[in-house]
Amino acid sequence: MELEREEVLSAIHHCVKCKLCSITSFHPREEWLPLCPSGQFYGYQAFYAPGKMEIFRAILEGEITEPSEGLLNAVYACTVCGACYEKCKQITSVELGAPDLFEAMRHELASKGWILDVHKNIAEKIKETRNAYGEKYEYKAKSSDENADVLYYIGCTARYRVPEIADAMLEIFDKIGIKYQVMDEEWCCGSVLIRTGQVEAAKELVAHNVEEIKRSGAKTIVFTCPGCLKTFEKNYPDMGVELVHSTQFLLRQGNMNLKKEDLKAAYHDPCHLGRDLGIYEEPRAVLSEVADIKVMKREKEQAWCCGSGGGVKSAFDDFALWSATERLKEAKEAGAEALVSACPFCKRNLKEAAEKEEIEVYDVVELVNRCLER
Ligand code: SF4
Ligand code: SF4
Structure with a gap:
């Protein structure tokens, strides 16, 4: 495990199990909204961040020596979206580092062979084909200049x-x-x-x-x-x-002569882009050049995850699609005709869920390409 054992246990013991990381801030919306897709979908305490931390503690301290099916589900049916980490940090000013802890927990479990078959299969596919989907063909793309910067x-x-x-x-x-x-x-x-x-x-x-x-x-x-x-x-x-x-x-390309569309679009923050890398404003700035932005209730640090990350799409597709459907409903409620993300993983999951919802799904680069007048 990359995090030291003592570091992990110290973080876990600092969690007071208040579970406030599972809901958005009450103000300014004047309603509690769910923030943890895993806990919200499965309902059991083990699926929320404090529950997972308790499982990790019990494993590290030798109280759990065999993995039950329920334990593996609680550990792996988490999108590692980081919403719990961001919310906890806001409330407590303590950085428990939940997604890193959960990744460390998975590393610890995987090293004992406590891993889902579907994730093991992905590793085998990658070994064979060097891509996560086990595809044998190549996507056709050629450099326009082999010495380009x-x-x-x-x-x-x-x-x-x-x-x-x-x-x-x-x-x-x-x-x-x-x-x-x-x-x-x-x-x-x-x-x-x-x-x-x-x-x-x-x-x-x-x-x-x-x-x-x-x-x-x-x-x-x-x-x-x-x-x-x-x-x-x-x-x-x-x-x-x-x-x-x-x-x-x-x-940073400046004025690209984009022809703005008559489209009301909500922007969905991908977890890895927003919470993990702090990139919130650039996608919004680009999107505002091509569409009218509608603001959803849960955005930026408190964005609702699309449901596909952390190996969830491959192992728990019903959960992934439920999470995406919740997001699509939120976008429609905000008055959006399209939900736009900046991540192929989000696009894929949201698009699949959108088959049953009347709303378009795009990546921001698709809209930019459509609006480029050249
Ligand atoms: S992770 Fe933070 S917000 Fe969540 S239960 Fe623990 S102390 Fe509370
Ligand atoms: S990382 Fe996301 S899905 Fe996992 S426990 Fe935290 S809020 Fe829930």
């Missing part, structure tokens, strides 16, 4: 599940005249392995990608996937290159 790291989800996001980003580069590279052999960044506790299995992927990126000579890496960006920021060695999210990159 900008490299677009596409990521498994945009390559194999929501290629419209990668297509849009590449078209934007072409339309605004940015030369770019894509990697000849882009391997999974390792995020899903690290989030599900399989940290050792990610090491080979990290080493390969670092080598390829160094060889590319790129100075800036652009990501449309916040999960990949977070992994590069927090789990990769410093490569001396700049790491930016697509919305940060687009914002």
Whole structure:
């Protein structure tokens, strides 16, 4: 475990089990709104942050020696969204570091072999195909200039599940005249392995990608996937290159002659982009250039998670889709015709849930591409 045992136990003992991390601030909405998707969906104490901490303590102190099915579900049916961490920090001014603790817990469990088969299968697929979906074909993308300073790291989800996001980003580069590279052999960044506790299995992927990126000579890496960006920021060695999210990159292009659409759109904060990396304003600034923004009740630090992160989409799809449906309802309630995110993982899950809801779902780069007058 990367966090030391004493560090973990100290954090766990500082949790007073008040459970205030499971609801948003009362003011200014004058209603309590749920914040923890896992606890809200499953209902049992073990699924809320303090319950998970208690499970981790009992494992570390040797009170739990065998994993029951219920224990594995409580540990892995958590999107590691970080809402509990942010809320606890606001209330207590103490940083218990919940998502890191939960990842450390998964690492500890995985090292004992206490892991879900579906997550083990993902590791096997990655070993075989170097992508998280086990796909044998390649997403077709070519560098526009093999010596370009900008490299677009596409990521498994945009390559194999929501290629419209990668297509849009590449078209934007072409339309605004940015030369770019894509990697000849882009391997999974390792995020899903690290989030599900399989940290050792990610090491080979990290080493390969670092080598390829160094060889590319790129100075800036652009990501449309916040999960990949977070992994590069927090789990990769410093490569001396700049790491930016697509919305940060687009914002710094200045006036792109965007033709604003007549569209009311709510912005959904991806957890890895917002709470994990503190990028809240840039996506909103870009979105405001192409649509009219409608504000939802739970936003920024207190945003409701789309439900797909932390290995939840692959293992607990009913829970993932329920969480997404809650978000779509919130967007409609805010008067939005579209829910726009900045993450392929969010887009995929929200879009799937939107089949039953009357609302459009986009990634912000898709709208920008549509509104570019070139
Ligand atoms: S994590 Fe923080 S807010 Fe949540 S129960 Fe513990 S002390 Fe309370
Ligand atoms: S990380 Fe998110 S889903 Fe997990 S316990 Fe915290 S608020 Fe709940």
